[in-house]
Amino acid sequence: MSLTAALNSAVSALRVNQAQVQLASANIAHAQDPNYTKKSLRTEAVTFGNGQVGGVMISGYASTLSVTLRKQVEAQTATSGASDATNEYMSRIQDLLGTSADQSSLTKAMNSFISAWQDFQSQPDSAAAQQAIVGAGSQIGNEIHRVAAGLDQLDTDVRSDIGNSVNQLNDLLKQLFQVNLQMKTALTDSSASADLTDQRDNLVKQIAQYVDVRTVEQDDGSVSLFTAAGLQLLDGPPSLFSYDGTNVTRVSDGASINNQLSGGRIHALLNFRQDSSASGKAVSMDPGTEVIRKLRAQLDMMVGALTTTSGTPPSLSAAYNAAGTSQRVSASFQTTVTPTAYQAQYSTVNLSGALQTGDVFSITVQGKNFSYTATDGDKSLDQIAAQLSAQINADTTLGITAIPGIASLQLVGNTLGQSFTVQTAVNNQIPELDGNLFTGTNRYDFQMNAALLNGSLQLKKNSASDVVKALTSTDRNFLATGIALTSVSYSGMMTGVVGSSITGAKQLSDQAKFDADSLDMSTQRYQSDTGVNLDEEIANLQVLQNAYAASARLLTVVQEMFDTLEQAVR
Known part of the structure; x- marks a missing residue:
């Protein structure tokens, strides 16, 4: 040399x-x-x-590359991304319902309601026992409203999350497209190409958090991306997607791609708020699918169970409605027309029962009391109504006109749009509510009867025994979307709904932990190798x-x- x-x-x-x-x-x-x-x-x-x-x-x-391990990490990233998203929102539902079926606010409100009725059964003349029932019943309504509002907020948050995830997917696809362009111009064996390979693989892994992807690597190191169902994500220029609140669509043609997604956060969130009722399909029994739809239906089931007058054994409302009044004579009222800018208020006072000399009838309008004591000359409730109407009409400052009728009188406001208050009593006893302990038809308008809440009516004292029996009977079946409860009481209905949610949440939490651990193991193997x-x-x-x-x-x-x-x- x-x-x-x-x-x-x-x-x-x-x-x-x-x-x-x-x-x-x-x-x-x-x-x-x-x-x-x-x-x-x-x-x-x-x-x-x-x-x-x-x-x-x-x-x-x-x-240093390991294509097999890299694809395994990408697949496990999508799986973990899906279970993590579902578990995140299911945890929020547990915060809403409670993490213990016995200590749930819904169950506690129902148990307090039952306990109040049992106390009323033993003390039918107790005003405090009556008030306890009204308070507990009102709390049931408040809890159903609270959970319903929480579900609506959760639904809004899930929709927002899907929209943000779709935007993030679009951004990542654009970034990967730019990396692909750089790889096409970089020398295959250069240091720049090696660094771009890392950027490429990291971007694909981030995309896998949102959708399960399949990669096809080109000779120049660039990649094409597809979903497992064959949906093109990136093959040349990236595909762009949008979310309209129900469907994830492809911007180029507006076609829904919901059914072409599997794995990843977006698919999991779509499943979470899915509602297949319009399609006629059976509800999914997967604990992470159609979760919001199921719970909304179950809340409405609670409302129906508390307001229905049908079924065997007799329902709560049927038991109350069937009970007789404890009052010999009474005066009840209802507002038949509410005031608006175009109409006056109309309220009707109805008198009922067996009239006796000495009965004292009282009507309080706008805070002013008008009363009349029956005499030997008064033979019918029609005469009592006429006497009370005359007293009311004599007061020209009241702004109310009384029109006597058959065992009744109608109170009409003299001014459009102005409301007025009414209170009635006979022998210092306010009338008993004849029926409709609860009002409303769904989770939004359900409440204790307004007349009980404002004190214008009281509970029927004779109803306690039958109502307690109806509340504590364990022979009831409650059916709603995603749940079937058999041989339970009203309290068991609440416990069953919350317990079913807790069971589903536990399954999802365990699955999320398993998937996260599997991802960690796959990642460690990949990093150990590369x-x-x-x-x-x-x-x-x-x-x-x-x-x-x-x-x-x-x-x-x-x-x-x-x-x-x-x-x-x-």
Whole structure:
């Protein structure tokens, strides 16, 4: 070997060693970066004519890749993304309903209602016992309203989350498209190409959080993306998607892609708020699918169970309605026309029962009391109504006109749009509510009867025994979307709904933990196979140090030989 060849060999070796030291340093610096794969140099010998070795040169850069493990991580990322999203919102539902079936606010309100009726049964003349029933019944309504409002807010949040996730998917696809373009122009074996490969794989993994993807790698390192159902996400320019509150659609043609998504956060959230009732399909029994629809239906089931007058054994409302009044004579009223800007208020007072001499009838209108005591000459309730009407009409400052009728009188406001208050009593007893303990038809308008809430009517004292029997009977069946409760009481209905939700939440929580653990294991295996091993890199640095020293020594020897030759020539 000539001195020139030896010099070239030493210089090229130093250059390669320098590049390898820089690469090892970069590997060590990124050892904790989960999105970085170990980089290495490709080298080849440089030869001159006649097969003479002229040193070594860098032929390219390479990333440590494991396509099988990478795809496994991507698939598990989609699975974990889906279960994590479902578990996140199911946890919020448990916060709404309660994490214990017995301690749920709905169950506690129903139990308090039953207990109040049992106290009323033993103390029918107790005003406090009556008030306890009204308070507990009102609380049931409040709880149903609270849960209904919470579900509506949750639904709004899920829709917003889907919209944001679709926007994030679009953004990631655009970023991946730009990386694809850069890979097409980068030299295949360059350091830039190796770094772009890491960016590409990291973007695909982020996309997999939202949709389950299948990758097709091109010769230049760029990738095409499709869903498992074959939906094109990226093949050249990226596809763009939008969310209209129900469907995720492809912007190019407006077609819904809901059924072409599987795995990932978007698919899980779509399932969570899915409502297949319009399609006539049976409701999904998966605990993470149609969750909001099921709970809304179950709240309406509670309302129906508390207001229905049909069924066997007799329902709560049927038991109350069938009970007779405890009052011999009474005066009740209802507002038949509410005041508006175009009409006056109309309220009707109805008198009923067996009239006796000495009965005291009282009507309070706008805070003014008008009363009449029955005499021996009063033979019918019609006469009582006429006497009260005359008193009311005599007060010209009241702004109310009384019209007597058959055992009744109608109160009419003289001014459009103005409301007035009415309170009636007979013998200092306000009338009993004849029926409709609860009013409303759904989770939004359900409430305790307004007349009980404002104190204008009281509960029927004779109803307590039958109502308690109806409330505590365990022979009832309650059916709603996603749930079938048999042989339970009203309290069991509440407990069953909450308990079913708790069971579903536990399944989803366990699945989310399992999927997260599986993703961690897959990620660790991938990083172990493709990531940086610090011990290995430090050992490589020591080898490179020795090689660098050897090349440097060769340069020194060649330099000394050139110096010797120069002196000899002189």
